[in-house]
Amino acid sequence: MSHMVLSVTSVNKSFGDVVILRGVSLSLAPGEVVALTGESGSGKSTLLHMIAGLEPVDEGEIIIDGSNLAGMRDSASAALRREKIGIVFQQFNLIPSLTVAQNLTFQARLSGKTADAAALAASLGLTDHLDKYPEQLSGGQQQRVAIGRAIAASPKLILADEPTGNLDEQTGDHVFDLLLSAARDQNAALLIVTHSTRLAARADRRKHLSRGQFQ
Structure with missing residues (x-):
């Protein structure tokens, strides 16, 4: 059995009396693409935030590349996020005062790694925009920068929350x-959250969340 980059086991999550996730389990192997679908409020983004270590788990465990998030200090969780996880959100979340080149390498610098902004830009079709600022780019160009930033540090796991929304x-x-x-x-x-069944069909697997459980 190949080493799993992500193992989510029997995860429960509630906010007050509202149950968001109940007994959710999921695993991803290296190079595997899984689409996460479900209606609004089904818990997709909450699950992604828990996998990223941005939201604590009530019950169950989440293991990323051998590291268990349960009981992990915030500083350790942040370090794991910097070194092992790339995140792409629906909102581009670029730093407005940094150029495209600086935004592309920002995540890698945080994790103590080096990234080749020119090579990243070339792979993303951004070569002519390296010296521009986010406000000078279209939405699609900004999202490409966000993808570049997420992959610059060669993460083991990429989390994308409605990146085409x-x-x-x-x-x-x-x-x-x-x-x-x-x-x-x-x-x-x-692991990509999407409302598009057309895009989800292109993933290796599709997992559908409904009322806090996989269907």
């Missing part, structure tokens, strides 16, 4: 293509 279909397809190729080039596991 703010984009038109054609641009969204291109962004999805870039995410898939980036994950496969680096043999990283990719």
Whole structure:
């Protein structure tokens, strides 16, 4: 059996009296692409945030590349996130005061690694925009920078939360293509939340959340 980059086992999560996730289990191997679908409020983003160590688990365990998030201090969780996880959100979350080149290498610098901004830009079709600032880019270009930033440190796991949600279909397809190729080039596991059944069909597997459980 191959080493799993991500193992989620019997995870429960509630906010007050509202149960968000109940007994959710999921695993991803290196290079595997899994699409997470479900109606709004089904717990998709909450699950992603817990995997990223941004939200604590009530019960169950989440193990990323051999490290158990349960009981992990915030500083250790942040270090794991920097070194092992790349995150792409629906909102681009770029740093407005940094150029494209600086945004691309920001995550890698945080994790103490070096990244080649020019090579990243070339792979993302951003070569002509390295000296520009986020406000000078289109939405699709900004999301490509966000993908570049997420993969710059060669993460083991890429988490993408509705990365095409703010984009038109054609641009969204291109962004999805870039995410898939980036994950496969680096043999990283990719867990992508999407409302698009068309895009989800292109993943290796699809997991559908409904009322806090996989259907």
